[in-house]
Amino acid sequence: MLDRLTGKPVHLYIHLFSCALLAAGLTSSKIPLSLGTMLGILNLLLEADFRKYGRRLKANRIAWGLWAYIVVQLLSLLWTTDWEYASHDLRVKLPLYVIPLFMVCKPITERRHYLLLTGLFLAALFVTSFINMGSYQHWWGNKVYDDIRGLSLFGSHIRYSLMIVMGIVLCVEWIRQRLPYRLIPVILIGWWLWYANFSQILSGYLALGMVILISLLLTVATLKNRAVKLSLLFTALLVLLGGTWLTVDFMKPLPHRIVMHHLPQYTEKGGWYRHDTVNPGWENGYPIVAFINDEELASAWNAVSPIDYYSGLDGKKQYLSYTLWSYMASKGLRKDSVGFTALTAKDVTYVEKGVASVNLTKGGMESRLYSLKHQLEHPENPNGHSLLQRFQYWKAGSHIIERNWLMGVGAGDVQKAFNEYYTSSKTSLLKELQLRSHNQYMTSWISAGIAGLVTFLFWWIGFFRFSWRNRNYVSICFAIIAMSSFLIEDTIETQMGVTFIAFFYGLLVSVPNLISDPKRRK
Helix, strand or coil, X not given: CHHHHXXXXXXXXXXXXXXXXXXXXCCCCHHHHHHHHHHHHHHHHHHCCHHHHHHHHHHCHHHHHHHHHHHHHHHHHHHCCCHHHHHHHHHHCHHHHHHHHHHHHCCCCCHHHHHHHHHHHHHHHHHHHHHHHHHHCCCCCCCCCCCHHHHCCCXXXXXXXXXXXXXXXXXXXXHHCCCCCCHHHHHHHHHHHHHHHHHCCHHHHHHHHHHHHHHHHHHHHHCCCHHHHHHHHHHHHHHHHHHHHHHHHHHCCCCCCCCCCCCCCECCCCCECECCCCCCCEECCEECCCCECXXXXXXXXXXXXXXXXXXXXXXXXXXHHHHHHHHHHHCCCCECHHHHCCCCHHHHHHHHHCXXXXXXXXXXXXXXXXXXXXXXXXXXXXXXXXXXXXXXXXXXXHHHHHHCXXXXXXXXHHHXXXXXXXXXXXXXXXXXXXXXXXXXXXXXXXXXHHHHHHHHHHHHHHHHHHHHHCCCHHHHHHHHHXXXXXXXXXXXXXXXXXXXXXXXXXXXXXXXXXXXXXXHCC
């Protein structure tokens, strides 16, 4: 309509502007995401070329998987009872329903427009990552951080880690396509690899590992020499198996460095030691509940910290005294006044924050692996421990699926089903941590039954197969990033996560060969 009135492609400009709001806003704010989503669908309604839209929707078969999934989810509302939550869920997932729709109905057809949008995303990602790191490292400002999860200032640290990996993928494609200024993506890749390691996000590590693996397989697939191809595949398999073995070996508990009999009874100052020789708990090979003199340790601790030794809680709402014992045990120290003198001011700060082992202070992937190992060695209290909490969520999800495996509980009753399980099972999880499954495959099954799971798999496996067949590197990697995140997250249950998935899916599925096909280059 506006094109006819003005004689200019106004609707194209509006469409590009709405997509630009999404690309730039993904990393920073929900406001441009909401504006871009509403503007994109409003533009379609104003243009009103519904016959052309219908033809494009019919012709784009790869997007049918998404439409099937949406239909099944909406049908499950027929047996939903909690309509208040159902309406909330529909609002959150609105970008998934709307963004791919207007991007398929009005696809990006010029390569320069595609590069503009991906360039905006990369620029916004760099700026926000630089701000995040600068604030965390106190290059500016004086913000106090409880833990590494506060590194992401603009939204979920988990969803942001997926965007970091997607940024690396786009930079690799920049180099592969031999676009100008190739030094820029090289610098950005280095920056974001360091950022991904520093941020300690399991979803980011998993997605990055899968992208590296799939990139290697794509490279091997392009080789013509059979001997070289087999050699590389064999080498990759050895590296994968070796890395797996090293990880499993790393996660094994360390052998005990103390024999729990004939232990000394008195401190150097003559105080009495308390030992639990039956179930002391272990940290870094040393017993936790052993070599404890509460009187000496409390006096030394309370002299340097405002958190009371006996009644205080650390930053993770755990009893501070136990955190202190565990931290000192990890350093091989006895829990008395002499052992306490070996702690630095930084050690005291770590304990106050809830860090229970010196191994958790190493930073990067090593620290994250130690964190997972620590959780597995101390599974008594899952609260505040992401892996142990997920075990509880998956257990709850499995229980709900077992009782509603065919039809599910309805898209609006998912949270209600989890609440009922937590109440009946008398879970040890705190009320605010009684969340959903943190597994998108499981959530799809819970909400709409077998049909929900099948259509969800059909959507993503179909997209991956199509992308692989066309050797579209960005689409393949995006599919891998999304599918790996679904294993440990409800990625499309939050606005930032669902908009990230919806935007890149809509962009890549609308014109899948825009970059790789030389005939489309402009």
